[in-house]
Amino acid sequence: MIPASPETHSQLAMMLTLADSRLPVGGHVHSGGVxxxxxxxxxxxxxxxxxxxxxxxxxxxxxxxxxxxxxADGTIEVADAQQETDARTPSAAARRASYAQGRGMLRLARRLWPGHDWSPHAPQTHLPVISGSVGRVSRLSGFHTALVLVYTTMSGAATAGQRLLALDPADVAVVIADLGGECERIAAAAAVELADLSDPTLDVFAERHERRDMPLFVS
Incomplete structure (x- = not known):
């Protein structure tokens, strides 16, 4: 495990708070394909x-x-990051979900850091891109910013599954705990370079979900 300083722990707490599904980021209404x-x-x-x-x-x-x-590490500019995210998100439905959550994160960021220039994120921003900018403003490393994003991706989808299947919360908590090590491994890989993996099945789920009659989740 990569050690973190007390200051980093405080910054991580801030980032996790921003990513909380109860806040305007809107994670509680996105199931991530579940x-x-x-x-x-x-x-x-x-x-x-x-x-x-x-x-x-x-x-x-x-x-x-x-x-x-x-x-977060400053190795790519916001405008380029938006294009790279578009290129890596072939599903139009998945792109719209990313933009929707990005709006929520941007709204929070503007309230917390009103003196920061958030104009590069207008008129719309992907959730990973604004998350990276928030990580940078919070002085988090790329690894820790990635770790927060991977963790919230995991926990959001797992919680949606719990709600939809009426699973025992303890069973879902075990699922999240068991995947903790994988979250850290994936975050470490994410901090090395831009990834370009694709999962067509998840894209199909995103597109089919958008066409569902009266879905419970936005995505």
Whole structure:
């Protein structure tokens, strides 16, 4: 495990607070594809939920975290990061979900750091890109910024599965705990370079979900 200083712990707490699903980022209304996976009987219990969540953080989660890490470390400009994220998000539905959550994060960032120039994120911003900028303003490393994004990607999807399947919260907590080591490994890989993995199944889920009648989650 990469050690963190007391100052970093404080910064991580700030970043985790911003990413909290109860805040305007809106994570509580995004299932990360879990709702469609349940509808298609790909996810039916805690075990299959764990498999799905691991697949998500290892593919699209890694890609998003790598963008956030690059922005946080200052190795890529915001405008370029937006284009790289677009190129790595072939599903139009997934792009819209990213922009929706990005708006929420930007709204919080403007309130917390009103003196910072957030104009590069207008008129719209992807969640990984604004997350990277928030990590940079918070003086977090690319690794720790990526770690927050991977963790919230995992926990958000797992919690959605719990709600939709009425799973025992303890079982879902075990799923999240078991994947903790993977979160750190993926974040470490994300901090090295931009990832370009793609998972067509997750893209299909995103597109099919958007066409569902009266879905419970936005994505």
């Amino acid at each position: 709702e469609q996976a349940i509808a298609d009987r790909v996810v039916v219990d805690a075990a299959s939920l764990k498999t799905f969540v691991h697949r998500r953080i290892a593919t699209s989660g890694l890609v998003a975290a790598s963008v956030a890490a690059a922005v």
